[in-house]
Amino acid sequence: MGAGLITYILKLISGRNVNFIEPFHIESDFGTFAGGHAGPNDHNDPGWQDNVVIARDVRFAKTSYKYAGAPFAWYRISPGLKTMAQLVECDGGYKLVATLVESLPGEHILATYSHTIFRPVVPVERLFEEIIKIGTTQHFAVVDGDWLAQLRDLAAMMDFKYYEII
Numbered sequence: 001m002g003a004g005l006i007t008y009i010l011k012l013i014s015g016r017n018v019n020f021i022e023p024f025h026i027e028s029d030f031g032t033f034a035g036g037h038a039g040p041n042d043h044n045d046p047g048w049q050d051n052v053v054i055a056r057d058v059r060f061a062k063t064s065y066k067y068a069g070a071p072f073a074w075y076r077i078s079p080g081l082k083t084m085a086q087l088v089e090c091d092g093g094y095k096l097v098a099t100l101v102e103s104l105p106g107e108h109i110l111a112t113y114s115h116t117i118f119r120p121v122v123p124v125e126r127l128f129e130e131i132i133k134i135g136t137t138q139h140f141a142v143v144d145g146d147w148l149a150q151l152r153d154l155a156a157m158m159d160f161k162y163y164e165i166i
Contacts, residue, residue, distance in 0.1 A: 003139035006087040010143045013150045017042040022138040036115025045078045059112045077116035079105040083147040086140045096155045099165040
């Protein structure tokens with residue numbers, strides 16, 4: 001619920017396309033992490049023609065599902081600075097965690113998942129150490145631009161515990 005809610009909140013605050021992700025793996029040698037999700041995602045970002053490939057759904061192609069292997073939109077999240085945020089319930093209240101990450105340009109590399117490679121504004125290990133210490137889930141929303149000030153204000157108005165990792 002919290003991940004869906006922060007996705008909706010970022011849509012309302014920014015007026016931009018928001019995507020839903022979870023971190024897949026850290027690439028320590030590059031200071032990056034891969035992230036994405038099978039859905040829900042908004043493939044209609046500006047320049048979507050460069051970020052969407054119509055591909056075969058290879059994850060289910062060898063199953064007995066009726067439409068396994070059907071074509072679908074394979075999405076690479078657009079490059080640029082993003083706000084990455086998360087909202088979780090905790091002890092009758094809420095925690096809002098926010099940071100900035102850069103979505104890097106590149107090829108579609110994680111078959112059938114909407115994804116990208118992110119470079120956080122803080123060292124990647126520190127980002128995830130802090131997230132773990134705060135105690136949250138794996139789901140986040142990402143949106144173009146820096147919306148930290150607006151999220152900080154929202155957290156204050158709603159009496160959410162606010163954690164900004166920058």
